[in-house]
Every structure is written in structure tokens, then in C-alpha cells.
Amino acid sequence: MTKNPTNGHAPAGNGTRRHLRSQDWFNNPHNPGMTALYMERYLNFGLTRAELQSGKPIIGIAQTGNDLSPCNRHHIELAHRVREGIREAGGIAMEFPTHPIQETGKRPTAALDRNLAYLGLVEVLYGYPLDGVVLTTGCDKTTPACMMAAATVNLPAIVLSGGPMLNGWHNGERTGSGTIVWKSRERLAAGEIDYEEFMEIVASSAPSVGHCNTMGTASTMNGLAEALGFSLPGCAAIPAPYRERGQIAYETGKRIVEMVWEDLKPSDILTRKAFENCIVINSAIGGSTNAPIHINALARHIGVELSIDDWQKIGHDVPLLVNMQPAGFYLGEEFHRAGGVPAVVRELMKHKRIHEDAVTVNGRGIGDNCKNAPAPDNDVIWAYDKPLVKDAGFLVLRGNLFDSAIMKTSVISKEFRDRYLSNPKDLNAFEGRAVVFEGPEDYHARIDDASLDIDEHCVLFIRGTGPIGYPGGAEVVNMQPPAALIKRGILSLPCIGDGRQSGTSGSPSILNASPEAAANGGLAILRTGDKVRIDLNKGSANILISEEELKKRHAELKAAGGFKHPPNQTPWQEIYRSTVGQQSTGACMELATRYQNVASA
Numbered sequence: 341m342t343k344n345p346t347n348g349h350a351p352a353g354n355g356t357r358r359h360l361r362s363q364d365w366f367n368n369p370h371n372p373g374m375t376a377l378y379m380e381r382y383l384n385f386g387l388t389r390a391e392l393q394s395g396k397p398i399i400g401i402a403q404t405g406n407d408l409s410p411c412n413r414h415h416i417e418l419a420h421r422v423r424e425g426i427r428e429a430g431g432i433a434m435e436f437p438t439h440p441i442q443e444t445g446k447r448p449t450a451a452l453d454r455n456l457a458y459l460g461l462v463e464v465l466y467g468y469p470l471d472g473v474v475l476t477t478g479c480d481k482t483t484p485a486c487m488m489a490a491a492t493v494n495l496p497a498i499v500l501s502g503g504p505m506l507n508g509w510h511n512g513e514r515t516g517s518g519t520i521v522w523k524s525r526e527r528l529a530a531g532e533i534d535y536e537e538f539m540e541i542v543a544s545s546a547p548s549v550g551h552c553n554t555m556g557t558a559s560t561m562n563g564l565a566e567a568l569g570f571s572l573p574g575c576a577a578i579p580a581p582y583r584e585r586g587q588i589a590y591e592t593g594k595r596i597v598e599m600v601w602e603d604l605k606p607s608d609i610l611t612r613k614a615f616e617n618c619i620v621i622n623s624a625i626g627g628s629t630n631a632p633i634h635i636n637a638l639a640r641h642i643g644v645e646l647s648i649d650d651w652q653k654i655g656h657d658v659p660l661l662v663n664m665q666p667a668g669f670y671l672g673e674e675f676h677r678a679g680g681v682p683a684v685v686r687e688l689m690k691h692k693r694i695h696e697d698a699v700t701v702n703g704r705g706i707g708d709n710c711k712n713a714p715a716p717d718n719d720v721i722w723a724y725d726k727p728l729v730k731d732a733g734f735l736v737l738r739g740n741l742f743d744s745a746i747m748k749t750s751v752i753s754k755e756f757r758d759r760y761l762s763n764p765k766d767l768n769a770f771e772g773r774a775v776v777f778e779g780p781e782d783y784h785a786r787i788d789d790a791s792l793d794i795d796e797h798c799v800l801f802i803r804g805t806g807p808i809g810y811p812g813g814a815e816v817v818n819m820q821p822p823a824a825l826i827k828r829g830i831l832s833l834p835c836i837g838d839g840r841q842s843g844t845s846g847s848p849s850i851l852n853a854s855p856e857a858a859a860n861g862g863l864a865i866l867r868t869g870d871k872v873r874i875d876l877n878k879g880s881a882n883i884l885i886s887e888e889e890l891k892k893r894h895a896e897l898k899a900a901g902g903f904k905h906p907p908n909q910t911p912w913q914e915i916y917r918s919t920v921g922q923q924s925t926g927a928c929m930e931l932a933t934r935y936q937n938v939a940s941a
């Protein structure tokens with residue numbers, strides 16, 4: 341297949357058009373029987389035979405919005421503008437639903453459904469007469485699920501973010517999605533507010549359609565989709581209700597038709613350079629600890645080498661530029677007004693941190709797209725030389741507790757640094773007594789149990805919360821200290837676990853530990869009362885026990901049949917658990933990574 345020479349424009353005429361796969365369904369004279377069958381049912385919603393057999397690109401709109409997914413529901417409206425753009429550019433739109441994933445509504449975890457939505461979308465993109473697809477993204481897992489499927493199938497694809505909600509306000513102060521929950525639950529535990537006020541404050545953070553308005557996993561993943569070149573420039577940050585959101589939906593619809601003619605595919609965009617840009621931009625925006633899981637999964641599905649260590653190697657020394665909760669102060673509206681992702685990219689370009697020639701969906705390099713973006717305003721977007729936090733990327737830790745776990749350094753508070761990391765003899769390291777919880781239910785039942793004797797010299801552990809243990813991986817590692825400690829002003833203890841934590845959390849947890857306890861990783865042999873030592877400079881995390889004791893405990897675990905997880909509640913949980921990999925490598929459905937370029941199969 342040749343690329344259309346009129347790059348960026350609709351083809352001049354039928355003579356220059358490439359053959360589209362949808363015509364194998366709708367216009368195949370070698371197989372009239374099947375062609376007629378494929379075609380007749382699509383005529384009955386008003387499409388004409390001439391339209392279906394004209395060779396116009398058929399563009400799928402992967403609709404992630406529905407009543408169960410309020411964060412993405414706005415896409416039901418936006419899809420009208422997408423259709424108009426597709427039609428305007430000479431394509432035919434066909435909208436279809438994806439498996440719903442609502443981060444705040446799905447039991448036991450929304451993450452369990454990322455691979456299910458991925459799987460469903462791969463099958464739709466492969467099995468139906470589609471030449472390209474608009475991916476409607478928003479709530480946390482919807483973005484990676486859609487991007488991963490497009491990567492596997494490798495059809496021309498473009499991301500349309502739904503955009504964040506408007507800012508939340510309560511008593512004259514900004515209330516940010518998720519972040520306000522973590523803050524207010526401390527106040528609830530300390531007795532400063534009651535149940536009613538707690539509910540009211542949290543509700544105030546969700547004032548309109550859209551996804552989380554903090555730099556949680558949703559804003560992160562949509563920002564990173566743009567960083568990868570997978571959406572039109574400026575797309576990620578536009579708040580959902582703004583008129584620009586409808587306008588970019590229209591432009592996105594127009595552009596996908598051109599991409600089909602140009603045969604501009606995910607594999608042309610998702611290159612190693614694009615992933616390196618993505619890691620750098622994630623540090624600068626203060627992105628979620630869920631990003632490495634989803635981005636590493638995406639890299640595997642498109643066939644690009646990317647490791648968990650790359651996140652520290654490429655991203656750790658990048659400064660935090662975006663002053664947005666949970667690492668900073670503002671919310672989505674201010675970030676958009678300050679220039680969004682392009683403004684961040686432009687500032688990083690000035691310091692040679694961006695591969696400017698990485699191709700994006702509009703056919704131009706990211707450098708070209710962002711060179712005229714606004715300069716830092718030093719309030720919402722800070723300058724590279726005077727950032728909010730230096731060296732703001734992730735640290736990767738390893739030792740006898742796990743082969744890898746990450747820590748988001750941009751959210752380590754001064755209180756935490758002073759208490760745990762500032763002993764001049766032992767800078768950036770701490771030792772403590774382990775208190776181990778078997779999942780979130782156990783944590784909630786026992787955290788205030790006085791017999792545990794939890795004080796500021798303890799390290800809280802939670803296990804059984806990885807992709808296999810608590811299927812999908814629970815966002816629970818940011819554990820709150822016992823109420824008695826909070827009343828003494830100790831707002832955070834070091835927390836470590838094989839689960840994840842919400843991107844809206846400002847907790848300096850060590851998380852995403854791989855292998856998880858349920859895969860018999862080091863966390864599985866940890867006991868309450870063990871001494872542990874964490875050294876951020878050396879990147880180490882160890883139980884302070886002898887080699888013999890370590891071996892003995894692992895042998896005992898093996899003899900007992902390994903670490904136990906709760907029974908499966910649904911058939912998908914069984915399939916998921918038996919196919920999922922660990923978080924360090926993306927928690928992919930392992931067998932799926934063997935399938936690439938599926939559309940051409």
C-alpha cells in the first residue's frame with residue numbers, strides 16, 4: 341500500500357486513492373454472496389449502496405461514554421461533532437460501544453476491566469469493516485484500553501479526550517477530584533468535620549461533565565496520549581464543557597479521514613522517541629504512578645522496548661513544571677488556560693528534553709506543533725530553571741522485598757522529608773518496623789487496633805493487592821495512619837505495597853511492587869515486626885533478615901502451596917488472573933502481546 345502523496349489533504353480523485361479494507365466487505369466482486377450479505381444490513385439504517393461502495397473511509401467511533409461511565413458520558417454529545425467532521429472530510433461514521441470502565445464505580449477494581457475493554461475493542465476493530473477509528477478517552481483506564489487496542493490492530497487511530505470537569509469549589513477553595521477525598525478523610529479522622537460535611541466537600545469537586553480535574557490518572561493518561569502524538573495538539577487539557585472541546589471533536593473527526601488516506605498508523609506514531617517524550621512529559625506534569633503500568637503496556641502492544649528502569653533513567657531528573665493538584669495547587673481549568681501540554685512541551689524543548697521530530701497524528705513533528713505554545717506563566721506552568729520541584733520523576737526501588745517498585749518523588753511533603761529522610765547521617769534512607777495488612781479490608785478493620793502499637797517508626801505494608809491478588813490491582817497503598825497518630829500531627833507514614841494508588845493521591849508511597857505477593861514475591865514472606873530498610877539514594881528496599889532466614893521463609897511459602905488469593909467471583913476474573921503479567925511490565929494479558937499488526941492479518 342502506498343502512502344497518499346497529498347499528505348494532510350483529501351485525495352485528489354479516485355485514481356490516487358488506496359484500496360481500503362472496508363471495501364473487502366462492501367465491494368468485492370469476487371465474492372458477491374458475502375458482499376451482498378455484509379452490505380444489506382448496513383443499508384437499513386439509511387446508508388445507500390453508493391455510499392458503501394464508493395470507497396469512502398469508514399471510521400469507527402469507539403464510544404466509551406454511557407450511563408455507567410459518568411466521566412466519559414459527555415462523549416455521547418461529542419460524537420455528534422466527530423461525525424460531522426468525518427462527514428465533512430468525506431468519510432462515513434459508525435459509532436459503537438466499548439465495555440464500560442468507571443474508575444469510581446466498578447467492583448472489585450476498574451483496572452480489572454482495562455484488559456477486557458482492550459480485548460473487546462481489538463475484536464471489533466479487527467472484525468468489522470473499519471478503516472480508521474476515533475478513540476474517545478477520559479476516565480483512567482479507558483485511555484490505555486483504547487490506545488492498547490489500536491496499537492495491537494494498527495489501524496489509523498486518533499485519540500479524542502473528553503476533558504476534565506470544571507474546577508470544584510467549597511467555601512472559596514478549590515476542591516480537586518480525589519485529592520479532596522484524601523485530604524478530607526484526614527480531617528474526618530481528626531474530628532474536624534462530620535460525615536455530612538465530608539460528603540458535601542467531596543461532592544463539590546465534581547461540578548460538571550468530564551473526568552477528574554486534578555492531575556490524576558485521567559488527566560495524566562490523556563496528557564500522555566497527546567505527548568505520544570496520539571491526539572491533536574492541545575486536546576488533553578480542554579475542560580469538557582468548554583466550546584473548544586466540541587471544536588476539537590470536529591477537527592479530530594476530519595483528521596482521521598485524512599489519516600486513513602495517508603495510511604498514518606499507530607506504529608508510525610508510537611516510536612521509541614515518542615515513548616521517551618512521554619516519560620519526560622509525565623515528570624513535568626506530575627503524572628500519576630499508574631502511567632508506567634499503562635504506558636509500558638502500550639509499548640509492548642506496539643512492539644517498542646521500554647522498561648520500568650527507563651522511567652527513572654529518562655524521567656527522574658526532569659523538574660515538575662505544572663502546578664496542579666495533587667503535587668501542586670491548581671486544577672484543570674487553569675492548566676488549559678496556561679497552555680496545557682503544548683506549553684509544557686515548548687518549555688522542555690528549550691532545554692533539549694524532547695525529540696522534536698516525533699511524528700504526531702496531524703502528520704507533523706511534536707516540536708513543530710508546540711513551538712508557538714505559550715511560555716510559562718510561572719504560576720500554573722513554571723519555568724524549567726525555576727521549577728516547583730527538581731528531579732520530579734519516579735524512583736525505581738528493588739531488593740529482597742520486590743524486583744521493582746516505584747515512588748513518585750514530586751509529592752514527598754516537607755513533613756515527610758523532615759521526619760524520614762533528613763537524618764544527616766543517613767540522608768534519604770529510613771528504617772522501620774513493618775506492620776503488614778492483607779488487603780484493604782484487613783487494613784480498615786485493624787488500623788486503629790491499639791495492640792499493633794503503630795508509631796512514627798513503623799512502615800505500613802499492604803499485600804495481596806496486585807493484579808492477581810485483588811484482580812486488576814487495588815488503589816489502596818496510600819494508607820492513612822491510625823487516628824491517634826493523625827491527632828498528634830503525623831499525617832503520613834511510609835507505605836509500601838503491591839497495589840497501586842490513585843493518581844489523585846499525594847502520598848509518597850512505594851507501590852506497584854512486582855512481583856506481587858500473589859505471585860510469591862518478597863512481600864509474601866514479610867512478617868509484622870520485621871525490620872525493613874529503604875534507601876532512596878541506593879534504590880534499595882529490603883527486609884533486614886539473613887540470607888538463610890530469607891531462603892527458609894520462601895521454602896515454607898512454597899511448601900504451603902504459595903500465597904493465597906481470594907476465589908474468583910466471575911469468569912473474567914479467572915481468565916484475567918490466568919493471563920495477566922506483573923505491573924512492571926504493564927499488567928498486560930501476556931498472550932495478547934504476541935499479536936501485532938492485526939488489521940493486516
Ligand code: FES
Nearest residue numbers: 411479551552558
Ligand atoms: Fe473517572 Fe477520575 S474517576 S476520571
Ligand code: MG
Nearest residue numbers: 443480842843
Ligand atoms: Mg484511580
